[in-house]
Amino acid sequence: MSWMRNYKYRWYETLAMxxxxxxxxxxxxxxxxxxxxxFAKHxxxxxxxxxxxxxxxxxECLQWCLSMEIKEVTVFAFSIENFKxxxxxVDDLLRLAKEKFDKLLEEEKVLCENGVRIRIFGDLLLLPKDLQNVIAKAMLITEQNDKLFLNIAFAYTSHNEITTSIQxxxxxxxxxxxxxxxxxxxxKCLYMNSSPDPDLLIRTSGESRxxxxxxxxxxxxxxxxxxxxWPQLTLMDFLFGIFSYQLKKIQLTSLKTAIKTNSQNQNEICEDKSSLNQSNQYLSDRVYNFLRHVDIRRRHLLLDLTSSKKDDI
Structure with a gap:
């Protein structure tokens, strides 16, 4: 199955979008x-x-997101807990992942034509070497694309991400x-340091965790x-999720509009922000150099992984 699909919308789906x-x-x-x-059991x-x-x-969902002009998509593909x-x-899942990422490399031209950038994040060193290799290549060959960012959490947990950031x-x-x-x-040390926080999270299967x-x-x-x-998710399920976001967004906007502040408070806020900006400017050289080294180390890791040879963990 190709990473990019040509989903044919029905008239009422187009209307809803x-x-x-x-x-x-x-x-x-x-x-x-x-x-x-x-789904497999049923x-x-x-x-x-x-x-x-x-x-x-x-x-299929990626095509929906492109049609809805969604800029960034993040999916939870494989948790560190899945190793249990x-x-x-586990072996079947890792083989399937290797197969799909190999397919991605074959479709480099199509992904670039659609402007899709692939970013895989997590503790990649927990994965087999051949999978590390193809993952790193997938990220590097699409790194210039900027129409849709697809972030794939693989060998990931949030606890691990935060711990790694502190380390x-x-x-x-x-x-x-x-x-x-x-x-x-x-x-800025998190795996997703270059991404804005998600506006909407959709979870399937009836679980609310x-x-x-x-x-x-x-x-x-x-x-x-x-x-x-998840395999049963329909376009209308997806659109209901966006509609839920819009309702919450409108409610939040109305709440903010109802809160009025006087000009004196506004001036105080501006002064506080100015003071904070000055402090950040004073610290920026140290912080900038540190974060630059973090980015360099991570890119060097990707380059190292592309040269690694097949070697099962």
Whole structure:
């Protein structure tokens, strides 16, 4: 199955999309793609076939996002916790991932024509070497694309992401000082440091949990839960999620409009912001140099992984 599909919309689907486009649209949508194994059980097929159907749904969903002019999509593909499943299932999942990323490399031209940039994040060193290799290549060959960003969380948990971010800071041998360590610095060391926080999170299968996914980034995200299993997700389920976001957005906008502040408070806020900006400017050289080294280390890791040879963990 190709990463880019030509989804043919029915007239009422096109109408629904055009109506929703008249309202505020999320720029970044995250998905917890839950329910592949349950779908396989209900369909009386092998678990790995359920996961394969889940990939097919992802490619379909990408086309929906392109049609709705969604700029960024983040999906939870493989949790570190998934390594606790049976060895046979883990091996099947990693083989399927290798197969799909190999297919992605074959479709470089199509992805570039559609402007899709692939970014895979997580503890990639937990993966087999051949999978590390193809993942790194997928990121590098699409890194100049900027129409749609597809972020794939693989060998990921939010606890691991935050822990890794703090370790980056602790292991620094530069000029960072205690006062430099704040939420901004830690967030810029996260795997998703170049992405805005998701506007909308959609989770399938009827579960209403976050499951250790983007916990740092979801503080102001609209959450939408649907009973549909991931391979059963329809375009209308997806559009209902966007409609839920629009309702919350309108409510929030109305609340903000109702809160009035006098000019004196506004001036005080401006003065506080000015003072904060001056402080950030004073710290910027140390912080900038540190974050630059973080980015360089991560890019060098990708380049190293592209030269790695097939070697199972």
């Amino acid at each position: 055009n109506i929703l486009k008249m309202g505020p649209l999320p720029k970044h949508i995250a998905f917890i793609m839950d329910g592949n194994r349950r 369909s009386q097929i092998q678990k790995i076939d359920g996961h394969s159907k889940g990939f097919d749904k992802l490619t 499943r049976t060895q046979d299932e 980056e800071v602790i292991e620094d041998h530069g000029d960072l000082k205690k006062e430099d360590i704040n939420e901004y610095l830690i967030s 976050i499951s250790d996914f983007l916990m740092w980034q979801l503080s102001s995200t609209v959450l939408y839960f649907t009973r549909a299993l």
